[in-house]
Amino acid sequence: MKKVVFSLIQNKQDNTAGSKAKDDVTNILTSLGFREVRLYLTSHKLNDLFSNFFSILLSIRTIYHAEVVFQYPIYSKTFTRFLLPVLRLVTQRRIVMIHDLEMLRSDQEAKDTELNFLNSFDYVIAHNNKMKSFLVSQGVKKTIISLGLFDYLTDEVINNQLKKNITFAGNLKKAKFLTKLNSQATVELFGPNPFEKYPTNIHYNGQFTPDELPKHLDGWFGLIWDGDSPLTGEGVFGKYMRVNNPHKASLYMSIGIPVIVWKDAAIADFVLENGVGLAVSSLEQLDNVLANVTAESYEKMRNSALVISRRVRDGYYTRKAIERCE
Structure with a gap:
């Protein structure tokens, strides 16, 4: 055929x-x-x-x-x-x-x-x-x-020298919660439409094409969150998170970065089942959650994320979904 x-x-x-x-x-x-x-x-x-x-x-x-x-x-x-x-x-x-x-x-x-x-x-x-x-x-x-997860094709070499900060990449217009996110953790932002002012722990690094972006990310964790509030997913964006797979999850996985995600987001199931990150009910927990991550637990999440990285770089999830349609 x-x-x-x-x-x-x-x-x-x-x-x-x-x-x-x-x-x-x-x-x-x-x-x-x-x-x-x-x-x-x-x-x-x-x-x-x-x-x-x-x-x-x-x-x-x-x-x-x-x-x-x-x-x-x-x-x-x-x-x-x-x-x-x-x-x-x-x-x-x-x-x-x-x-x-x-x-x-x-x-x-x-x-x-x-x-x-x-x-x-x-x-x-x-x-x-x-x-x-x-x-x-x-x-x-x-x-x-x-599908499970969107694939993310990239030839970018995976960085093994990760910094102990949080990475957030996406359309920043949809991430008003970042203007209210006061934590000890440094958050590095990438994407279009930044707000004029963020807390001092948040740094804006500009925007890059999807193909260029992976080489600029070196965070310990990638953050998956949307909406106005750091306390919980709410409003239209929170509703959408309950059913969709954000493409930023695939971006983070492509370079083997474990993630932190809202526990009620649909992608949280994939994160926990595959051991590639942490699920939290509120970003108020961020500092405590990070303080409790041991070297051993992080290495385990990182190794699991590297397994998923090889898959999304190879088109694994798309191929499997199409095979199931035959």
Whole structure:
């Protein structure tokens, strides 16, 4: 059977989808024999309808009777309106891999649209078992596979000279809790949209591309947290943490850094089951938790993180999820 993975190219000049997670999935699947089909999305609204339709027509021969992997979401109603009927008519097996879920923060109409979209596929690859249960409860009726963890392809050499600080990487606009995080631990920040002022224990180090970022991280632990409060996960971001796998977890794992995570986050299950970090109910516990980490316990977590590092660098989790769809 022919195998195809779709890539949405939003700018023909740079030829990139602009997403590390999606690009890594595409690269892993092409290494397994999938053919990448690039679908170009114009940025000119008046041409959007015709450009999308023409792009899909060109792809029909390639995807006829093929197994097709589609990465969700694509932020174009016009595009998905044309794409889904074509997929149903000409493909043999349809797989969708979820990167983001809109229904966690959308109105009922948007939620219904998303459910209809996901139910158009034969297999749905969710982040983890909690997201799987959530999707079932919301009405997804197709076979759902749990990914476990996003892979993170990098050739960066793993640093064995780690400093006893905390690393946090991500969109800092979503991490207001850092403005209230007073602790003895030094926290090194990386990412766009920093706040103007942080406590003295927090240092901002600028932003780097996803491919450049790993070589700048040398923390003892990577922090996985979101939202406004250091006390607990709350609000929209806290709700989302209960079901999703943050890509920063894969970043930390790619370079073998153990993590500290909110105990109610969905990714906490993976962290504890694999022994790659600590789960806390509040960041008020941060200093006490770090004080109780012995050299022996840290070495054990670090060694476990290095095992996961080899996997995410090799595309292990994507390959296993796709294999389970066959």
